[in-house]
Amino acid sequence: MRHARPLPASDPALGDLLVEGLEVHAPDGRTILAVDRLQVSAGATLGVQGPSGAGKSTLLHAICGLVPVAAGAVRWGGTDLAALPEAARDAFRRRALGLIFQDVLLLEELSPLDNAAVSAAWAPRAERGAIRARAAELLVRFGVPQSGSVGPLSGGERQRVAAARALARDPAAILADEPTASLDRETADRLVADLLAAARARGRTVIAVSHDPAMMAAMDRVIQVVDGRVRQ
Amino acid sequence: MTPDDLWRALSDPAQDLALTLALLLPAVVLAALALRGQAPWPLARALLLRFRWTNLLFVGLMALSVGLGGALLSQERALRQAAARAADPFDVIVAAPGDEVRVLLATVYLQPAAALPLLGADALRAIQADPRVSLAAPVAFGDSHDGAPVVGTTTAFLDRLAGPPTEGRPWRSASEALAGAHAAVTLGETIVPAHGHGDAAEPEAHTGAGLTVVGRLPETGGPWDRAILVPIETLWALHGLASGHAPQEGERLGPPFDPDYFPGAPAFVLSGERLADAYAIRARHDREGAMAFFPGATLARLHAVLGDVREAMSLMAVLTQALAAAGVLAGLVALARLFARRFALLRAMGAPRRFVLGVVWLYAACLLGAGCLAGLALGWASAGLVSAAVSARMDMAIRASLGWPEIQLAACAFSAASVLALAPALAAYRRAPVEDLRAG
Numbered sequence: 001m002r003h004a005r006p007l008p009a010s011d012p013a014l015g016d017l018l019v020e021g022l023e024v025h026a027p028d029g030r031t032i033l034a035v036d037r038l039q040v041s042a043g044a045t046l047g048v049q050g051p052s053g054a055g056k057s058t059l060l061h062a063i064c065g066l067v068p069v070a071a072g073a074v075r076w077g078g079t080d081l082a083a084l085p086e087a088a089r090d091a092f093r094r095r096a097l098g099l100i101f102q103d104v105l106l107l108e109e110l111s112p113l114d115n116a117a118v119s120a121a122w123a124p125r126a127e128r129g130a131i132r133a134r135a136a137e138l139l140v141r142f143g144v145p146q147s148g149s150v151g152p153l154s155g156g157e158r159q160r161v162a163a164a165r166a167l168a169r170d171p172a173a174i175l176a177d178e179p180t181a182s183l184d185r186e187t188a189d190r191l192v193a194d195l196l197a198a199a200r201a202r203g204r205t206v207i208a209v210s211h212d213p214a215m216m217a218a219m220d221r222v223i224q225v226v227d228g229r230v231r232q
Numbered sequence: 233m234t235p236d237d238l239w240r241a242l243s244d245p246a247q248d249l250a251l252t253l254a255l256l257l258p259a260v261v262l263a264a265l266a267l268r269g270q271a272p273w274p275l276a277r278a279l280l281l282r283f284r285w286t287n288l289l290f291v292g293l294m295a296l297s298v299g300l301g302g303a304l305l306s307q308e309r310a311l312r313q314a315a316a317r318a319a320d321p322f323d324v325i326v327a328a329p330g331d332e333v334r335v336l337l338a339t340v341y342l343q344p345a346a347a348l349p350l351l352g353a354d355a356l357r358a359i360q361a362d363p364r365v366s367l368a369a370p371v372a373f374g375d376s377h378d379g380a381p382v383v384g385t386t387t388a389f390l391d392r393l394a395g396p397p398t399e400g401r402p403w404r405s406a407s408e409a410l411a412g413a414h415a416a417v418t419l420g421e422t423i424v425p426a427h428g429h430g431d432a433a434e435p436e437a438h439t440g441a442g443l444t445v446v447g448r449l450p451e452t453g454g455p456w457d458r459a460i461l462v463p464i465e466t467l468w469a470l471h472g473l474a475s476g477h478a479p480q481e482g483e484r485l486g487p488p489f490d491p492d493y494f495p496g497a498p499a500f501v502l503s504g505e506r507l508a509d510a511y512a513i514r515a516r517h518d519r520e521g522a523m524a525f526f527p528g529a530t531l532a533r534l535h536a537v538l539g540d541v542r543e544a545m546s547l548m549a550v551l552t553q554a555l556a557a558a559g560v561l562a563g564l565v566a567l568a569r570l571f572a573r574r575f576a577l578l579r580a581m582g583a584p585r586r587f588v589l590g591v592v593w594l595y596a597a598c599l600l601g602a603g604c605l606a607g608l609a610l611g612w613a614s615a616g617l618v619s620a621a622v623s624a625r626m627d628m629a630i631r632a633s634l635g636w637p638e639i640q641l642a643a644c645a646f647s648a649a650s651v652l653a654l655a656p657a658l659a660a661y662r663r664a665p666v667e668d669l670r671a672g
Contacts, residue, residue, distance in 0.1 A: 066665060090584055091584075092582075094581070094582025094584075097582070098581075099577075101669070105573055105577045107278045107574060109277065109278040109281040118274070118275075118578065118581075119581055119582070120271065121271045121272060121274060121275060121583075121587065122270050122271075122582075122584060122587040124269070125269070128271065
């Protein structure tokens with residue numbers, strides 16, 4: 001039997017996240033997020049709470065390099081993501097971060113395994129087998145079938161496929177935006193338990209934006225974002 | 233060895249294959265650039281399945297444009313080939329001075345024409361005195377039976393044109409006739425030719441002159457297949473003219489003809505033993521009081537004039553394909569937008585912009601490629617149907633089939649479309665993922 005090569009360590013030296021003097025502006029120049037200082041140790045779990053429109057998602061987008069920042073630094077270990085051009089930020093996310101969104105946006109025409117292993121499509125050929133193997137392993141762990149269509153899956157199962165998709169490359173940090181928002185209590189609890197167990201087992205950092213008090217209670221630390229400002 | 237020498241050293245199929253591959257090269261290069269190092273097929277397949285009915289419509293549109301172009305061009309080529317094939321047995325035609333094209337149409341294609349001036353005894357003398365002429369057949373027309381032309385000529389020429397009868401036997405008397413392969417008469421049937429053709433035909437003009445069909449000729453693929461062939465002496469007799477032979481010769485049929493009793497013929501078909509003879513014959517009989525020409529050369533001149541039409545048809549085919557491709561690509565831009573949030577998610581996960589470009593390009597290229605292939609199949613299928621219809625109308629066996637020009641046209645269309653497919657791919661490439669993620 002042929003074994004997939006193990007994934008290369010995603011970025012063991014990623015280190016802590018340190019955000020300093022961060023400002024994100026709207027297209028009209030208005031400041032929509034300002035963070036004086038935020039530090040998250042490698043392997044810690046951080047919850048981000050706050051009212052709708054306060055800037056939680058923008059914070060998440062800024063620390064994963066999806067939005068350009070107007071000022072400040074977003075340092076993951078020695079890498080200042082804010083100073084990198086778009087292609088380099090893409091490459092960094094590809095290498096080091098896993099993302100989960102409230103809207104799972106699965107590809108309905110693909111199987112759960114193909115969805116979970118979708119990042120293999122743009123990975124170097126040598127890594128594709130390992131990504132698929134890990135995606136399959138995660139689906140087994142999360143109790144989701146690998147084959148068939150994703151259409152008949154429940155909301156919780158779909159969100160677990162999305163979690164497996166985020167974890168399939170074994171990223172050093174997982175960023176989640178309202179991952180339990182559309183799930184019932186029981187399903188949400190199971191997803192949080194699965195996600196945190198998988199992350200903690202590998203010493204991975206988790207930063208989750210959520211209105212879900214149960215999820216926040218499971219995190220090491222929780223911060224508030226109000227009117228674009230972080231309150232620790 | 234120069235590139236020119238190398239090219240000439242290749243066989244025709246090898247040249248065609250090389251040209252086709254060269255035409256596909258832009259698409260191949262683009263594919264290599266867009267897809268290198270990535271595996272976008274599962275995502276492109278998802279797009280193909282997601283919008284399957286719209287995709288089918290796009291493939292159909294592209295197929296229709298490629299198929300239509302292919303069918304038109306193959307038909308035009310088949311028509312030219314059939315026309316050339318039909319003219320092949322007519323080495324040199326000698327007629328009274330006038331319009332070569334008119335004589336060609338009347339003699340080779342049996343197209344009804346106003347009465348042609350006749351070649352007289354002087355021309356006959358010259359022809360019969362020419363040692364290079366191995367076959368000299370007077371041809372006369374102007375009568376018809378149930379819409380089919382009745383043509384007077386000699387058995388020697390019919391032997392050359394079609395070969396011996398496949399049914400029955402050659403005529404042995406002036407009251408017998410042979411049927412062309414597809415002439416609507418039966419063996420043993422007695423016919424009475426009408427004078428003239430179509431609406432102007434006079435069915436009663438030759439009443440009493442019944443001709444019995446005694447044989448059927450093999451198929452030639454030309455208009456003579458629908459004709460009823462009779463000894464030229466019979467046609468002369470029907471019109472109250474001399475028989476072409478001295479009275480003491482009795483009911484003689486065929487050459488040599490006696491110039492003193494020769495009533496004239498609108499055309500002679502001449503052949504020589506060798507190619508050089510044909511040139512000598514044409515030169516010798518193209519003189520005062522007669523014109524001699526190669527039907528093939530006249531046809532080639534006609535085709536050269538019609539070459540512009542072919543160019544126009546090719547251009548129209550390319551334009552139709554370009555319009556279809558543009559329509560499909562505009563539709564793809566809209567469809568790709570429906571997938572924008574999923575692409576945004578992939579980009580958020582770190583997928584390079586080039587990956588999104590590759591997925592959309594591959595999706596578009598699959599549709600356009602499938603359209604071109606389906607178009608070739610459609611062109612192949614429709615060529616047969618159109619050929620049957622045109623054959624019936626033109627009295628010629630037209631066998632259109634897709635050839636290298638149509639394959640190359642489709643290859644060219646695919647390459648051009650694959651370049652244009654960069655448009656929806658670039659539209660997806662340029663989208664900002666955050667805006668699309670927030671749009672949900």
